[in-house]
Amino acid sequence: MAFPYSEKVLEHFRHPRNVGKIEDADGKSTEGSPACGDMVAVYIKVDDEKKVIDDIKFESYGCASNIATGSIITEMAKGKTLGEAKKITWKEASEELGGLPPVKAHCSVLAVEGLRSAIRDYEERHGLIEERVPTTVEIITKRLRHVMNPLRGLDIVRTNLIKDIKFEDGVVTIVADLPPDHQFASVIKTDIAEKIEPLWDVHQVEVEFTG
Amino acid sequence: MFEETVYLDNSAGTRLDERVLEAMRPYFFDTYAVATSEFGYSMGIEAREALDRARATLAARLGAAQAEEFIFTSGGTESSNMALKGVALALGEKKGKHIITSRIEDFPVLNTAAALGRQGFRVTVLEVDGDGFVDPQAVDKAISSDTILASIQHANQEIGTIQDIDAIARICRGKGVLLHIDATHSFGRVALDVGSTPVDLVTVSGHTIHGPKGVGGLYLRSGTPLAKWMDGGFQEFNHRAGPEDIPSAVGFAAAAELMTDEESDLLGGLRDHLLSRALAEIPHTSLNGHRTKRLPQNGNITFHYVEGESITLQLDMRGFAVSTGSACFSKSLEASHVILGIGGDHERAHGSVRFSLGRYNTKQDVDGVIDAIAEVVGELRAISPLTPDDTKG
Structure with missing residues (x-):
């Protein structure tokens, strides 16, 4: 049969490994959003002594590439140190799967980003971010590139949804060009808060809608 | 290879009916000449007669007054291009440059309208309700003095919603605006009679009715202004240049009769x-x-x-x-x-x-x-x- 996917992609798609939630996860993340068509959640349990990923699970709302990449990445990361796991790239995951169609890169890269974000979440919660770089508008902007604009399926920075970003005394104020009663306003607000709140010197995140 | 496949994507394209293939077969191997005039040679005359019969069958199926109102094309995409661009070219300078369509049309209409928009036509794209219905009153309100054409589908390609074409047609007729309907997905499945419903142009296609792919048609009400946008020979009453595909035309008609x-x-x-x-x-x-x-x-x-x-x-x-x-x-x-x-x-x-x-x-x-x-x-x-x-x- 002429499926556009390798046997291994199809195998992981049909029988994904390590699926589900870890209720008492040490680190977790979600990347993507229902609106853009793909979403991945990654949960990790970490051996605090050795800094090794003892257990990892993922959930996926997405297409075959997304599910298969989520599955392979959990297999690749399990038993690795946080430092090693952080370095896993989309290319390595794709090679491990026997290749992915290039058009599907954006669906599958989410799982790789999900793993990195879950590790960062663990590190932030455990005070492991060594250099405590003070948060800047640039750092906030970088994180906002991981929040999707459901209207466009691309991130909110690239689609010019963000009109202004301020950071003063631990309070981040973000101005979004969308009416407050817009159907996606609350989703975007939640997504922004999830991405910005973990920053060590941020105490509060305010999102203002002016559309 | 696909014998075991349960095929449930018939709106994308259907399996050819064997009876259609049998009807087509003689026009590949026996009567394979292109259609000639009545002063041509026998094989060409026979081919033309087969084409005329196919045309008469399809025209009758739509309730057309004359067989000549049915033009063969290469499919629904060409028919819709022909309808929109043909009317726009014929009336754009004379009457006006406003066209009305809906948001859920299939791509041949939507993208042809958009292409005309880039060439200086004003295109109103009507919203639909939660079930996909175009409000006939919204068509009425959208019509202005420079409106030349409305193009509203008969039934939707994805969600199947059947429009109140009768009401829309009466409004357009009442205001002197031409109406094209894309009936690619309704032809043969939902009744349409151009004798009682005053539409001016209708797009139909063979691929949705167990006929051949690559053949379609445009019903063109007698007297409707339509500029020729593909130049060449004088086939299809000088509306569509190029030798007619006789086997496909015969197959299309045979398929329609089986619906x-x-x-x-x-x-x-x-x-x-x-x-x-x-x-x-x-x-x-x-x-x-x-x-x-x-x-x-x-x-x-x-x-x-x-x-x-x-x-x-x-x-x-x-x-x-x-x-x-x-x-x-x-x-x-x-x-x-x-x-x-x-x-x-x-x-x-x-x-x-x-x-x-x-x-x-x-x-x-x-x-x-x-x-x-x-x-x-x-x-x-x-x-x-x-x-x-x-x-x-």
């Missing part, structure tokens, strides 16, 4: 069975389109919390062919403009599945696909972070 109300009723029954089983047995599902005012062969359902390409791939591996409005399924990676057009969000488009029935489907096929999809959706929901806990089971 019966009985068969459409039968498919309507299968559709109702499919919709009621899916909506009753699988939780968190939404029907897309109207429950009854829809094509008899069309069912479209959103399975929430899961993505359509995953569903279609799983179904394919189980031997079922269906399509989805998900962005991941399409080459363009854009979510269905129809589901978004009826007010759905991206999640509703991503989880939407279209089942389109044809002549060769049975109740067993329908039961089979519902059983399979219940399983597939259950498995995908079990790994989806969006699924509510009470549904994971």
Whole structure:
């Protein structure tokens, strides 16, 4: 049969490994959003002594590439140190799967980003971010590139949804060009808060809608 | 190779009926000449007579007063291009540059309208309601002194909604605006009589009615201004240049004759069975389109919390062919403009599945696909972070 996917992609798609939630996860993340068509959640349990990923699970709302990449990445990361796991790239995951169609890169890269974000979440919660770089508008902007604009399926920075970003005394104020009663306003607000709140010197995140 | 496949994507294209192939066969090997005038040689005259008979059959099927009102084309895409560009070229300078269409039209109409928009025409794209209906009053309101054409589909390609074409046609006629309808998906399945419904141009196609792919037609009411936009010979009453494809024209007519109300009723029954089983047995599902005012062969359902390409791939591996409005399924990676057009969000488009029935489907096929999809959706929901806990089971 002429499926556009390798046997291994199809195998992981049909029988994904390590699926589900870890209720008492040490680190977790979600990347993507229902609106853009793909979403991945990654949960990790970490051996605090050795800094090794003892257990990892993922959930996926997405297409075959997304599910298969989520599955392979959990297999690749399990038993690795946080430092090693952080370095896993989309290319390595794709090679491990026997290749992915290039058009599907954006669906599958989410799982790789999900793993990195879950590790960062663990590190932030455990005070492991060594250099405590003070948060800047640039750092906030970088994180906002991981929040999707459901209207466009691309991130909110690239689609010019963000009109202004301020950071003063631990309070981040973000101005979004969308009416407050817009159907996606609350989703975007939640997504922004999830991405910005973990920053060590941020105490509060305010999102203002002016559309 | 695909003998075991249960094919439920008949709106994308149908399997050719063997009887159609038999009707076509002589025009490949025996009477293979192109159509000539009555002063030509015998084989060419015979070919022309076959073309005339095919034309008469198709024209009659639409209720046309004269066979000459039916022009053969290479398919629905060409017919819609011909209708919109032909009228725009004929009337743009003389009468005005305003065209009206709807948001959920298929791409031949939508993108032709957009192309005209880039060439200085003003295009009004009407919104539709939650079931996909164009409000005839909205057409009325959109018409202004420079309006030359409205192009509204008869029935929708994805959600099957059948428009109130009669009301829309009367409004357009009353205001002197030409009306083109895209009947690609309704032809042979939903009654249309241009004798009683005052439409001026109608797009039809062979590929949706178990006829050949690559043949279509445009009904053109006698006297309707239409500029020729593809130059060459003087075929098809000087509306469409190029030698006619006689086997395809004959096949198209044969296919049209095989379309019966009985068969459409039968498919309507299968559709109702499919919709009621899916909506009753699988939780968190939404029907897309109207429950009854829809094509008899069309069912479209959103399975929430899961993505359509995953569903279609799983179904394919189980031997079922269906399509989805998900962005991941399409080459363009854009979510269905129809589901978004009826007010759905991206999640509703991503989880939407279209089942389109044809002549060769049975109740067993329908039961089979519902059983399979219940399983597939259950498995995908079990790994989806969006699924509510009470549904994971």
